[in-house]
Structure formats: C-alpha cells, structure tokens
Amino acid sequence: MFSRSFASALRSTSVLRNKAVTRGFANQARRSAASTKSLYGYAAALAVAGSATFAALSMDKKNNAQNVIYSDSQVPIHGKPGTVQERTFIAVKPDGVQRGLVSEVISRFERRGYKLVGLKLLVPPTDLVKQHYADLSSKPFFNGLVDYMTNGKAPVVGMVWEGPDVIKQGRAMVGATNPLSANPGTIRGDFCLSVGRNIVHGSDSAESAQTEIGLWFGGKGEVVDWSFGNEEWVISAN
Numbered sequence: 001m002f003s004r005s006f007a008s009a010l011r012s013t014s015v016l017r018n019k020a021v022t023r024g025f026a027n028q029a030r031r032s033a034a035s036t037k038s039l040y041g042y043a044a045a046l047a048v049a050g051s052a053t054f055a056a057l058s059m060d061k062k063n064n065a066q067n068v069i070y071s072d073s074q075v076p077i078h079g080k081p082g083t084v085q086e087r088t089f090i091a092v093k094p095d096g097v098q099r100g101l102v103s104e105v106i107s108r109f110e111r112r113g114y115k116l117v118g119l120k121l122l123v124p125p126t127d128l129v130k131q132h133y134a135d136l137s138s139k140p141f142f143n144g145l146v147d148y149m150t151n152g153k154a155p156v157v158g159m160v161w162e163g164p165d166v167i168k169q170g171r172a173m174v175g176a177t178n179p180l181s182a183n184p185g186t187i188r189g190d191f192c193l194s195v196g197r198n199i200v201h202g203s204d205s206a207e208s209a210q211t212e213i214g215l216w217f218g219g220k221g222e223v224v225d226w227s228f229g230n231e232e233w234v235i236s237a238n
C-alpha cells in the first residue's frame with residue numbers, strides 16, 4: 001500500500017518524469033515494503049523513494065526561483081546547524097514502541113514539515129546507550145535507564161530529522177523531561193506520566209545532535225540526503 005502511494009507520488013513529482021527511472025525505484029520500494037509488511041516497510045520504501053528523489057533532483061538542475069531555499073546535497077551526516085539542513089536525533093524509546101506510539105511521533109514531525117533522513121529499529125547495545133547517556137552516569141537511575149533501553153523487551157526506533165531549527169523545535173515538540181511538567185500539545189505532555197517512561201528522546205543542542213547522530217547512525221549510507229518535491233511550499237521565504 002505504502003509502496004503504491006510512493007510510486008504515484010514519485011510519478012507526480014515534476015523532476016521525475018523519466019518513467020523508467022521512477023518505475024525502477026518504485027519496484028524496489030514495493031519489494032522492500034512487501035518483505036517487511038509493516039511500518040518499517042514504509043521506512044524502507046521511504047528510504048528508497050528518498051534516494052530516487054535525490055538522484056532525480058541531481059539529474060534535473062532547473063531550480064531557478066530566486067526566493068527558494070533549496071537543499072544542498074553535500075551534507076555531513078549530522079547536517080548543517082543553523083541552516084535548513086540542520087539535523088537532530090529523535091528516538092522513540094522502548095515504552096513508546098511498546099505503546100504503539102511510533103507512528104504518532106513520526107507523524108508529528110512529518111506534519112510539521114520536517115524531513116526524515118534516517119530511520120532504524122534496534123535493541124541498542126549496552127555500550128551505545130552508556131555513551132548516549134554518559135552525562136548521567138553518576139545518577140542513581142543510570143543502571144536502570146541503561147537496562148530499560150537495552151533489555152530487549154521492546155526495541156528503540158532511532159531517527160534523524162532535518163529542517164530549520166529542528167534541534168530546538170524537536171525538543172519543544174518532545175516536551176519537558178518530567179511528563180508532569182510537560183505542556184499539553186507536546187509528545188510527553190499528551191502521552192505519558194512518568195519520567196522513567198517518557199516515550200521519546202531528542203537531542204538538546206547542536207553538539208549533542210552531532211554526537212548522537214554519529215553514535216546511532218555512523219554507518220555508511222544510514223542517513224539519506226534527499227529533497228522534498230514540495231520544498232518550495234514548506235521552507236521558502238518570500
């Protein structure tokens with residue numbers, strides 16, 4: 001289902017008029033989605049569709065409107081803080097996955113206009129989580145936090161999101177660490193009650209984003225550069 005809608009989205013994108021190219025990528029997307037039959041099929045299809053869009057945009061260099069802030073294809077995996085290609089690391093933690101809130105989190109970032117450039121599902125290794133939460137290593141809850149993130153009762157969904165001011169806006173969308181202090185309208189303010197089960201993580205600074213994206217998405221090709229077909233309608237200035 002997702003692959004079919006991506007195929008039609010790809011075909012309707014003006015820069016993708018080459019049907020043979022589009023069909024090839026659409027078929028790959030269909031195979032990916034069929035092999036996983038889930039939201040993560042959607043993720044695979046999205047990654048393939050993203051690559052297709054990026055490849056096609058590279059072929060078509062007709063961007064001539066002066067007031068459009070187009071993305072630059074030469075982006076380090078941690079993005080370019082302060083630009084439209086700023087990137088942040090957002091994770092749905094095991095309680096969020098267990099409670100079926102992955103799509104809710106993705107949807108909020110997508111609807112806001114942010115672009116998903118990295119996505120993976122994993123039970124993270126202990127070392128990774130210890131590094132991720134290194135600044136909390138002296139806290140009494142540290143061992144419990146590491147165990148909760150790594151014990152495999154549910155996986156973590158790690159994501160890299162891109163767009164203007166995404167680090168600060170992402171934190172605002174996530175809400176205060178303690179859900180009882182989180183504003184309604186934020187993810188934590190809408191969906192949870194306990195600081196130990198606060199559903200999501202979001203990088204709190206450009207430095208954290210760089211470190212965390214490198215930790216969770218350090219492998220080659222794990223973050224995908226691609227351009228929205230409707231970029232002009234989401235991030236342009238007049």
Ligand SMILES: Nc1ncnc2c1ncn2[C@@H]1O[C@H](COP(=O)(O)OP(=O)(O)OP(=O)(O)O)[C@@H](O)[C@H]1O
Binds near residue numbers: 141176195198203
């Ligand atoms: N007092 C506490 N008791 C139990 N767990 C806690 C406590 N304080 C923080 N945590 C856990 O440690 C995580 C990291 O805490 P931190 O102070 O870095 O907050 P945060 O930056 O809002 O959270 P995150 O890093 O997960 O986005 C929290 O999200 C929460 O899961």
